[in-house]
Amino acid sequence: MLRFAIQRLLGAIPTLLVLITLAFFLIRLAPGGPFDTEKTLPPEIEANLRAAYNLDESLPVQLGRYLWNLAQGDFGPSFQYRDFTVTELIATGFPVSLRLGSLAMALALVLGISAGTLAALRQNRPVDYTVMGAAMTGISIPNFVLAPLLVLVFAIWLRWLPAGGLGDGSLRFVVLPVIALALPQVAYIARLTRGSMIEVLRSPFTRTARAQGLPTRTVILRHALKPALLPVVSYLGPALAAIITGSVVVEQIFGVPGLGRFFVQGALNRDYTLVMGVVVFYGSLIIALNFLVDLVYGWLDPRLRHG
């Protein structure tokens, strides 16, 4: 298991470096700079500004400096929010996004796995068709379409829930954003669970368990669920990436002051360091959590770690 873990870790590090380098050069290649304003600055001032932010050095040196600072948890100063460092901005935005994201993930897992199992148990019957039809609908409605529709129905027409913002931070304000983030993932997870559950229910060991006279409940929970969840576990990585990406638009629509909004605004303002910071931060988060998912998968499926 340790060897397996080290192997996976060695895979994650180059990915991270590629990500940082790619983002770094993409941003530097861009036309237009962080100090473009309506008034052209006198050349001396601009030169001083560039020197202050180390933009006058050669690109490899800048990249090296950036990596070195990053290793110490320093994302550099923000170019647009002059009084803040990027680390501070991430520290304000991320907890908000984290709350939304983890609630959405939990909802997606619970709903998706139960719906998928239910459909598998009633294969080719009305319940199955209903669940799978709903899942297909969920997959086909992107969250930036779902979100305004939810606002329209539940906030404007029915007036049950607030349309946006964080308000006093109570749960009512996160219900709609969380649903908008979670539903497409519920659909994917339900489909995956159903497919693998059907396969597991056909396999000899579940038949044996049933032949021993165990109630269906026990067969499902004690014997079938764990192997049936393997594809779901391997989907956790992409699900996570989808939720993080989705949070960019969902935060925009609901006016939630999370990291996704910083990203979009930073991108529009050419706030190099902020955009880089968010890409690197979310990128490392995805890579790190994928690493954890790999470990869990190896733990669940011995064939993999001994293979």
Add this chain to the structure above:
Amino acid sequence: MNAGTGSVAPPGRSLWSDAWVVLRRNRAAMTALCLLGGMTVLVLVGPLLSPFTYDGTDWDQISSPPSLANGHWFGTDGLGRDLFVRTLYGGRISLLVGAVATAVSLLIGISYGAVAGYVGGRTDQVMMRIVDILYALPFMFLVILLMVLFGRHIVLIFFAIGAINWLDMARIVRGQALSLRGKEYVDAARAAGVRGGRIIRRHIVPNLLGVVIVYATLTVPQVILVESFLSFLGLGVQEPMTSWGALVNEGAQELENAPWMLLFPAVSLALTLFCFNFVGDGLRDALDPRDRSA
């Protein structure tokens, strides 16, 4: 051995004819296919049937709700532009992106995967390692960066989206190519002195097409989705040209006063994605023997 007059050779049952039979029986997939066909015709011909243009303002009908009387079947937006025509134009863009970006991703994915799988060995390991690394990158963020940095030219959108969606295809093609390279007819071709490039083109790729078509169909809704996502953020096609994502964005801002501005493009987008997913699923059942249960 003599092909006597009375004996007629039984009609061949190719993979394709078998698949067509299975697909025809799948009512959901066939309905979806017909809907998509209808949608394609509509976005191409529909704008000609309306007296309005996608960027023309009808000064008497600003923010008009849908109405048959004034000819704005889907209503108009805050600038008095006809939403029926705009929705159809948005559909053109979305379907075009679906086709072109998928083609780009096919081209890259098939060549990359077929080479890796056919050559095998260390080349394969290195090439697939690169795919693994790219796979873990949060591509949506990089595309957003790309669009912000290099402007919003439509050709760039096509290629940027196509260029990030080839990884799945490369993996699938590589796996298939790996199993095909050991087949007798490939050995025979090699023994006859055919070069690698030609073997890949003549023997490997044609035999991959079944799987490729399935995943291409499933790639189309993905790329349409990415384009709409970018347009929604205001990074896609530029005004006055429009796309479904951009229309949904405009609609989302006028939710309270003009819900029709959201509903029509949202339904069109969702319906299209829905149909593509159904056709893809149907094709998978028909063409991909591995995955019959799901």
